[in-house]
Amino acid sequence: MEELVEKARNYALAALGDRTRSDGTPFMGHVDSVAAIARDEIGLGPESIAAVYLHEATREHPDADVSGFPPEVVRIATGLNHISKISPKDTRLEAEKYKKLIVSYSSDPRVTVLKIADRLEVMRSLPIFPRGRREQKNLETLLLYIPLAHQLGLYNIKSELEDIYFKYADPENYRAITNKLAATASDREKLSREFIEPLKSRLDAEGIKYKLKIRTKTAYSIFRKMTVQGVPFEGVFDVFAIRFIIDCEPDRKVEQDLCWKVYSYVTEEYLPDTSRLRDWLTNPKPNGYESLHITVHGKDGGFLEVQIRTRRMDEIAESGLASHWSYKGVRSEKTLDSWLSSVRYALEHPSQVTAQDIAAAPADEVFVYTPTGELKILRAGSSVLDYAFSIHSGLGCRCIGARIDGKVVPIKHRLKTGDTVEIISSRTQRPSRDWLSFVVSSKAKSRIRRELDADERRKADEGREILQRRLKNWKMEFSRAQETELSKKLKFTGLLQFYAAIGSGELDPNTVKDFILGWSAPSEKVQVQGEAPARPVFSGSGGDDIMVINAGHVKGLDYRMASCCHPVFGDDVFGFVTRSEGIKIHRMSCPNAARLIEKYPYRIQKVVWQDSSSSGDFLSNLTVTAESDVTPQIMEVIGRLRVSLRSFSVSDRIRSGEIDFQMKLLVPSNSELDKVISLFSQLKGVLRVKRL
Numbered sequence: 001m002e003e004l005v006e007k008a009r010n011y012a013l014a015a016l017g018d019r020t021r022s023d024g025t026p027f028m029g030h031v032d033s034v035a036a037i038a039r040d041e042i043g044l045g046p047e048s049i050a051a052v053y054l055h056e057a058t059r060e061h062p063d064a065d066v067s068g069f070p071p072e073v074v075r076i077a078t079g080l081n082h083i084s085k086i087s088p089k090d091t092r093l094e095a096e097k098y099k100k101l102i103v104s105y106s107s108d109p110r111v112t113v114l115k116i117a118d119r120l121e122v123m124r125s126l127p128i129f130p131r132g133r134r135e136q137k138n139l140e141t142l143l144l145y146i147p148l149a150h151q152l153g154l155y156n157i158k159s160e161l162e163d164i165y166f167k168y169a170d171p172e173n174y175r176a177i178t179n180k181l182a183a184t185a186s187d188r189e190k191l192s193r194e195f196i197e198p199l200k201s202r203l204d205a206e207g208i209k210y211k212l213k214i215r216t217k218t219a220y221s222i223f224r225k226m227t228v229q230g231v232p233f234e235g236v237f238d239v240f241a242i243r244f245i246i247d248c249e250p251d252r253k254v255e256q257d258l259c260w261k262v263y264s265y266v267t268e269e270y271l272p273d274t275s276r277l278r279d280w281l282t283n284p285k286p287n288g289y290e291s292l293h294i295t296v297h298g299k300d301g302g303f304l305e306v307q308i309r310t311r312r313m314d315e316i317a318e319s320g321l322a323s324h325w326s327y328k329g330v331r332s333e334k335t336l337d338s339w340l341s342s343v344r345y346a347l348e349h350p351s352q353v354t355a356q357d358i359a360a361a362p363a364d365e366v367f368v369y370t371p372t373g374e375l376k377i378l379r380a381g382s383s384v385l386d387y388a389f390s391i392h393s394g395l396g397c398r399c400i401g402a403r404i405d406g407k408v409v410p411i412k413h414r415l416k417t418g419d420t421v422e423i424i425s426s427r428t429q430r431p432s433r434d435w436l437s438f439v440v441s442s443k444a445k446s447r448i449r450r451e452l453d454a455d456e457r458r459k460a461d462e463g464r465e466i467l468q469r470r471l472k473n474w475k476m477e478f479s480r481a482q483e484t485e486l487s488k489k490l491k492f493t494g495l496l497q498f499y500a501a502i503g504s505g506e507l508d509p510n511t512v513k514d515f516i517l518g519w520s521a522p523s524e525k526v527q528v529q530g531e532a533p534a535r536p537v538f539s540g541s542g543g544d545d546i547m548v549i550n551a552g553h554v555k556g557l558d559y560r561m562a563s564c565c566h567p568v569f570g571d572d573v574f575g576f577v578t579r580s581e582g583i584k585i586h587r588m589s590c591p592n593a594a595r596l597i598e599k600y601p602y603r604i605q606k607v608v609w610q611d612s613s614s615s616g617d618f619l620s621n622l623t624v625t626a627e628s629d630v631t632p633q634i635m636e637v638i639g640r641l642r643v644s645l646r647s648f649s650v651s652d653r654i655r656s657g658e659i660d661f662q663m664k665l666l667v668p669s670n671s672e673l674d675k676v677i678s679l680f681s682q683l684k685g686v687l688r689v690k691r692l
Contacts, residue, residue, distance in 0.1 A: 566620050
């Protein structure tokens with residue numbers, strides 16, 4: 001059968017020729033990697049591997065002669081060709097709809113499994129794609145492929161896809177969690193050794209051969225638990241599980257007896273939480289998953305999850321039943337067929353998977369398509385008008401509606417994920433003030449305001465010209481004091497609006513004439529020169545020399561807060577022993593943390609904050625992005641809290657119409673900084689607040 005795979009690879013090599021990927025590397029590298037995943041990580045047979053090569057060759061050359069290959073290989077390759085034509089917009093980014101489309105194109109379950117393998121390789125190569133395509137593939141993976149991999153029991157692949165998605169979608173939280181996992185790895189190993197010590201003699205006496213493995217939750221799974229439960233990293237008690245992998249003959253009764261025997265030893269030594277017992281030995285999951293899960297109280301009083309399974313069960317759990325194809329060198333057609341039957345069942349029946357089992361789409365965004373299939377990511381609640389402005393500001397100003405799935409909708413229509421939107425425009429369309437009431441994007445709001453302001457200025461210029469001509473005819477003067485008093489009397493917010501009303505015909509110039517004739521100049525008031533209004537003065541002591549860390553045996557060394565991430569009292573931190581500057585304190589989410597923990601583990605110092613903050617302050621950098629000038633509101637917030645302003649600058653983003661406010665603050669703790677960020681976020685017009 002190896003000859004079949006080699007023949008198919010040579011066929012693909014000849015067909016693909018000099019074709020390259022986005023980074024200029026040969027496209028055959030992608031095909032070889034997909035084949036390797038299908039063979040080594042999932043366990044599919046030679047026919048499936050050959051079909052991977054044949055699929056890429058025939059997709060490039062649909063009329064190619066494939067008569068020299070077995071019908072089974074051609075059938076799988078044809079199925080792959082069919083589902084590769086499915087556009088993500090056809091699925092409306094709904095996993096169940098995508099699954100139904102796959103089933104309609106091919107009844108062979110191996111086609112679906114190979115598609116998952118293909119997506120895994122794409123995600124592993126995500127950095128080579130341009131940013132737009134990278135974001136699109138990341139989102140498709142979250143909404144379509146991760147749920148599908150879960151339903152098929154490909155848990156290892158599902159977990160890897162989740163973590164890659166998380167790495168690119170939320171890099172700061174990804175760094176913080178992976179750095180914490182790296183920093184606490186030795187603690188988990190120590191706990192594992194302490195856990196098994198009381199059980200060793202009993203297991204050895206029974207002649208039970210086993211391997212102990214630490215199964216750590218993925219960064220994305222931990223983040224989801226932190227978010228759903230509202231707890232910090234330390235509050236997720238099942239960050240890792242201790243797994244018994246029993247080595248025994250693959251006989252169901254023998255396996256179950258040994259698993260329950262190990263279970264009895266564990267629960268005799270450690271107090272179990274019976275409400276969390278999960279028995280998938282007696283009743284395996286539909287996808288073939290078998291294991292025994294129990295949560296026990298550790299010696300330190302904390303909770304610990306224990307999983308008990310055999311080697312065969314573990315291989316199935318890691319890669320799906322197909323992985324058992326090569327178990328102990330036995331080529332089991334029956335096992336593979338059993339797994340593929342479960343795959344077919346999962347594809348053809350509604351999912352029983354709960355919402356907690358699979359990834360959820362970001363609730364604050366909607367994902368829509370242009371008529372050409374390009375993905376657009378918008379804020380939740382976005383209207384047709386928001387979408388039009390996201391394409392081009394000029395198109396937004398001329399928008400009169402849109403077609404969504406062939407149906408004409410107004411500019412106020414709210415978009416939902418999966419919509420394909422085609423804008424309808426008119427040259428005579430102009431923005432109106434009521435547009436501001438239903439757009440949510442800063443780009444749309446700023447451009448509408450700009451257009452309204454420009455229109456108002458044009459009308460104001462016309463109004464001035466009209467009034468000046470009338471005043472000349474009347475031989476009258478209209479002083480600045482008279483302008484101001486009349487505009488206030490008529491309840492205009494300013495002179496621009498006053499003259500714009502004349503230009504648009506809303507205000508009759510004769511009103512000005514009557515006012516001038518009845519004008520009585522107020523007596524001059526004696527102006528007393530007083531003190532200039534006081535400006536807020538911000539001061540505070542520097543934060544870099546504040547030593548609030550208690551690091552035990554290295555207490556005598558100097559401490560400094562790292563300038564790359566500016567830790568604040570209460571942050572999750574670690575110490576890094578430098579050669580000449582003592583201990584540098586870094587946040588766990590620092591961009592440099594992963595590199596330092598990996599390259600210099602011997603220089604990482606565990607540190608903790610004192611029970612209460614010192615009287616000193618900590619320097620923190622914030623950027624506030626808003627759609628208008630919110631400087632007074634920012635200053636008002638700062639004045640209310642126990643923080644001091646070190647520096648403040650403002651910069652405009654010309655293309656988006658947004659304004660960035662960069663500031664350096666001295667704060668006593670991260671709880672006070674959280675208050676600042678929360679209050680800034682609540683200010684009207686503020687789009688986002690970012691800590692640097």
